[in-house]
Amino acid sequence: MRDLPRDLRTPAEVAWMRIAESDDPVKFQTVLGLASAALTAGSDMATAAWTVDDPVKIAAEIEALAAARRLNSCRKDPK
Numbered sequence: 021m022r023d024l025p026r027d028l029r030t031p032a033e034v035a036w037m038r039i040a041e042s043d044d045p046v047k048f049q050t051v052l053g054l055a056s057a058a059l060t061a062g063s064d065m066a067t068a069a070w071t072v073d074d075p076v077k078i079a080a081e082i083e084a085l086a087a088a089r090r091l092n093s094c095r096k097d098p099k
Contacts, residue, residue: 032049032052034090035052035087042080051077052080060088
């Protein structure tokens, strides 16, 4: 398998549909940016602090974690 180029899109570019569908798109994008910056800086996001009280914040943080995983994974071409 050959290595494919890394996906260099920002989390906001990847999550644009989730941002648009959110109950509070501005807050979603703000939290997504803050969480992505924290992950880039090496912070450990404490998922134990997640509560159902703020579903927009939870969704944005999950999206940031997914983006970090995507950026850190090696993509392989199946051929």
